[in-house]
Amino acid sequence: MPDALVSFRRLAALLAVTLGLAGAAQGEDKLTTFTLDNGLEVVVLEDHRAPVVVQMVWYRTGAADEPPGASGIAHYFEHLMFKGTDTMAPGEFSKVVAANGGSDNAFTSQDQTAYYQRVAANRLGLMMQMEADRMRNLKLDGTDILTERQVVLEERNQRTESDPQALFREQMSAAQFLNSPYGIPVIGWKHEIEALTLDNAMKFYRTYYAPNNAILIVAGDVDPAEVKALAETHYGPLEPTEDLPARMRPQEPPQRAERRMVLEDPRVAQPYVIRSYLAPERDPGDQETAAALELLAAVLGGSAQTSELARRLQFDTQEALWVTAFYNGTSYDDTTFGLAIAPAPGQTLEQAEAALDREIAAFLDRGVDPEQLERIKMQLRASRIYAQDSVQARARVYGDALTSGLTLEDVKAWPDILQAVTGEDIIAAGRMVFDRDKAVTGWLRAPSDDTDKEIVQ
Numbered sequence: 033m034p035d036a037l038v039s040f041r042r043l044a045a046l047l048a049v050t051l052g053l054a055g056a057a058q059g060e061d062k063l064t065t066f067t068l069d070n071g072l073e074v075v076v077l078e079d080h081r082a083p084v085v086v087q088m089v090w091y092r093t094g095a096a097d098e099p100p101g102a103s104g105i106a107h108y109f110e111h112l113m114f115k116g117t118d119t120m121a122p123g124e125f126s127k128v129v130a131a132n133g134g135s136d137n138a139f140t141s142q143d144q145t146a147y148y149q150r151v152a153a154n155r156l157g158l159m160m161q162m163e164a165d166r167m168r169n170l171k172l173d174g175t176d177i178l179t180e181r182q183v184v185l186e187e188r189n190q191r192t193e194s195d196p197q198a199l200f201r202e203q204m205s206a207a208q209f210l211n212s213p214y215g216i217p218v219i220g221w222k223h224e225i226e227a228l229t230l231d232n233a234m235k236f237y238r239t240y241y242a243p244n245n246a247i248l249i250v251a252g253d254v255d256p257a258e259v260k261a262l263a264e265t266h267y268g269p270l271e272p273t274e275d276l277p278a279r280m281r282p283q284e285p286p287q288r289a290e291r292r293m294v295l296e297d298p299r300v301a302q303p304y305v306i307r308s309y310l311a312p313e314r315d316p317g318d319q320e321t322a323a324a325l326e327l328l329a330a331v332l333g334g335s336a337q338t339s340e341l342a343r344r345l346q347f348d349t350q351e352a353l354w355v356t357a358f359y360n361g362t363s364y365d366d367t368t369f370g371l372a373i374a375p376a377p378g379q380t381l382e383q384a385e386a387a388l389d390r391e392i393a394a395f396l397d398r399g400v401d402p403e404q405l406e407r408i409k410m411q412l413r414a415s416r417i418y419a420q421d422s423v424q425a426r427a428r429v430y431g432d433a434l435t436s437g438l439t440l441e442d443v444k445a446w447p448d449i450l451q452a453v454t455g456e457d458i459i460a461a462g463r464m465v466f467d468r469d470k471a472v473t474g475w476l477r478a479p480s481d482d483t484d485k486e487i488v489q
Contacts, residue, residue, distance in 0.1 A: 060444065061426065064256035068263060070272045071244025075430055075440070076259045077251035079423045085252035086424045087159045088148040089167070090431040092247070093240040095220075096142040096213040096281060096364070101227075104184065104220015105236050107140040108228055111180045112237075113147065114138075117169045122176070125162055132158065142214055143364045144435035150424060153253040160266040167241055168270050177230045185226065188219050196297035200306075200476045207291045208308055208472045211282045212365060242273035247434050251427035281365060284310065291472045296479045302353070303477035304374040305385045310470040313363040314446075316439050322361035323449045324461035325369055330408045331400055331458060332392075333357030333371070338404070341373075344391050351379055351387045364436045369465045381475045396462050400455030409451055416447055 064076040095106045116122040129136040134151030149159045192198040202217050209215030219225075248267065250259050287310060314322040333339045333356040336346075345352040353374040361367060371392070375384035419425055433443045 063440065064259075065440065066260055068243065068268050070268065070270055071242075072246055072248055072263070072267050072270075073434075074248045074250070074259070074263055075434070076254060076256045077249065077423065077427055077430070078254060078256070079251060079426075080253050083153045083253045084150065084423070085153040085156045085159075085250060085254055086148060086150045086427050087156060087163065088146055088249040088251075088424075088427050088431050089163055090144050090146045090247045090249065090435045091240060092144065092245050092279065092435050094141050094143045094145055094435075095216060095218040097240070097279065098213070098216075098236075099232075101224060102232050102236070103216045104218075104225040105228060105232055106145055107219050108181065108184050108225070109233060109236055109241075110138050110140045110145055110147075111184060112172060112176060112233060113166055113170065113241075115176050115180070116171055117165050118171060119165060119169075120162065125166065128162065129159070134159075140218055142218060144432070146428075146431055146435075148424070148427075156250065156254065156259070157262050157266070160262050164266040164270060167243065167246070167267070170237060170241075172230060172233060174230055177228070177233060181225065181228055184219070185222065188222060188225065192217070192219065193222075196295070196299050196476065199297070200295045200474060203293060203295055204306060204308060204472055204474045207293055207474070208310070208368060209284060210287075212284050213281055214365065214367075239273055239277065242276065243267055243270045244272035245276055247431060249427045249431050251423040279364070284366065287470045290468045292474070293472070294475045294477070296477055298478055300476055300478040302374055303381055303475070304372055305381055305388065305473065305475055306370060306372045307385075307388075307471050307473045308368040308370040309465050309467065311359065311367055311369040311465050312361075313365065313367045314361040314433075314436075314438060314442065316437060316442055319361075319442060319446060319449050320453075320457070321461060321464075323446070323453050324457040325359050325465060326361060326450065327405070327408065327453050328458045328461050328465075329357040329359040329369065331404060332395065334408065338407075340395055340401075340404075341371075341388070341391055345373065345387055349387065351376055352384060353377075355388065362432050362436050362438070381477060385473070385475075392462075392466060396459060396466070400458050402455060405455055405458070412447070412450055 062078040064078070065074065067073050093106060095103070098105050114123065114125055116124065120128075126136055129149050129151065132151055132155045134149050134155065136147070136149040138145070138147040147163065149163075151159055192202060205217070206215045248263060311325055312321050331340055333341050336342050336354065336356075339357075341352075341355040341357065345355050353376050355371075355373040357369075357371050359367070359369045371388060373384045373388045375381060379387075419429075430440070430443060434440070
C-alpha cells in the first residue's frame with residue numbers, strides 16, 4: 033500500500049476518534065445573544081477551560097463605507113481611537129490593559145473595524161468600562177489629527193509604497209472594481225489621506241461609532257447573565273445614532289471585457305501573473321455557491337504539494353515555481369476568486385499564463401478527484417476542531433460574519449454546507465466563475481526589453 037494512502041487512512045482513523053471525543057467542541061458553540069435597548073447586539077461565547085476572556089467590539093463600518101474623497105478615514109480612525117477621553121489620557125487605554133496582564137489591538141478591513149482585548153476573566157468589567165467610554169466620548173484636537181495622520185502616511189509608505197507587490201495588488205483591485213468601493217485601498221489613497229481633517233474624523237466617528245452600529249462579542253470564561261449585567265451598566269447608557277445611514281454602496285456595472293495590466297518595478301525579484309475574477313460572496317441563507325468556490329480554491333491551489341495546479345505545473349511539467357488559487361467569501365458585497373503563477377526559470381510570463389489556462393481547462397473537463405476532495409473535507413473537519421483551542425479565533429469568526437451581513441444561523445450551517453459540496457458542484461462553480469470577461473489579468477515584473485510587453489495592449 034502506498035505510504036501516502038497509509039498516512040491518509042491513519043489520519044482518518046485518528047480524526048474519527050478525535051471527532052468522537054471532541055464532539056461537543058466540534059459541534060455547536062455555546063452561544064447566548066441579546067440586544068440592548070440602544071441597539072447594541074451582544075454575542076456571548078462560553079468557554080470555561082481557562083479563566084480568560086476576550087472582548088471584541090465590531091463596528092459595521094469599514095473602508096468600503098467611507099464618504100467619497102475621504103479614503104482611509106476608517107483606518108485612520110482606528111488609530112485615533114487610542115487617543116484620550118475625558119477620563120483617560122492619550123495612550124492610557126493600552127497601558128491599563130497591559131498593567132492588568134492583558135493585550136489589545138484593533139484592525140480595519142473593507143467591511144468592518146474591530147477592537148479587542150484579551151485579559152483575565154475578572155477584568156472584563158474594566159475592559160467594558162474603557163471600551164464603552166471611547167465608543168462615544170473620544171476627545172480629539174488638531175494636534176491629534178496631524179500627528180496620527182503622519183503615522184498613517186508613514187504606514188502607507190512602509191507597507192505599500194515600498195513594496196511593489198502591495199502596489200500591484202492595489203492596482204489590481206482598482207482595475208477589478210470600477211464602481212464598488214472595494215477598488216479603494218483600506219489604508220486609503222495617499223493624496224486623500226493627506227487631506228483628512230478633524231471635521232472629517234469627527235463626522236465619521238459620531239455617525240458610525242455608535243451602539244446601534246456595533247456588535248459586542250465576549251468569549252471565554254464568563255456567565256451570560258453577568259455579561260448582560262455588565263453590558264447594560266457600561267454600554268447601556270450610550271446614545272445611539274439617530275437615522276443611522278443604510279449600508280447602501282455603489283455596485284459594479286456589468287463587466288463586458290477582460291482587463292489587463294502590467295506593473296514594472298526594478299525592485300521585483302520574482303515576476304508572476306495574477307488573474308482575479310468577480311465572484312459571489314456568502315449570502316444570508318444562500319451559501320452553497322460560495323462553499324463550492326471555497327473548495328474549488330482548495331482543490332486547485334490549496335496545497336503547495338497536492339493541489340491540482342501544484343502537482344501538474346510545479347512537479348509534472350515544471351513550468352512554475354509556485355501556483356495558487358484563493359477565495360474568501362466572507363464579504364458584504366461581491367468578492368473575487370483568484371489564481372496566481374510564478375514562471376520557472378526559462379519560462380516567460382506569457383508562457384506561464386498559457387500553462388495556467390491550459391490546466392484550468394483540463395481540470396474542468398477532467399473533474400474533481402474524489403479522494404482529493406475527501407482529503408480536503410477531512411482537513412476542514414480537523415481544522416475546525418483545532419480552532420476550538422482559541423476563543424479569540426472563534427470570536428473573530430462570528431464578528432467577521434455578522435459584520436459582513438451573515439447571521440448566526442449562517443455561521444452554524446457553514447461547516448455542514450462545505451461538507452455537502454460535491455465534485456460536480458465544484459466544476460459547476462468553476463465554469464461559472466472562470467469567465468474572462470469578468471477578469472483582471474496582471475503581470476508583475478522588473479523592467480525589461482523582452483517580448484512579453486508586446487502581448488499586453
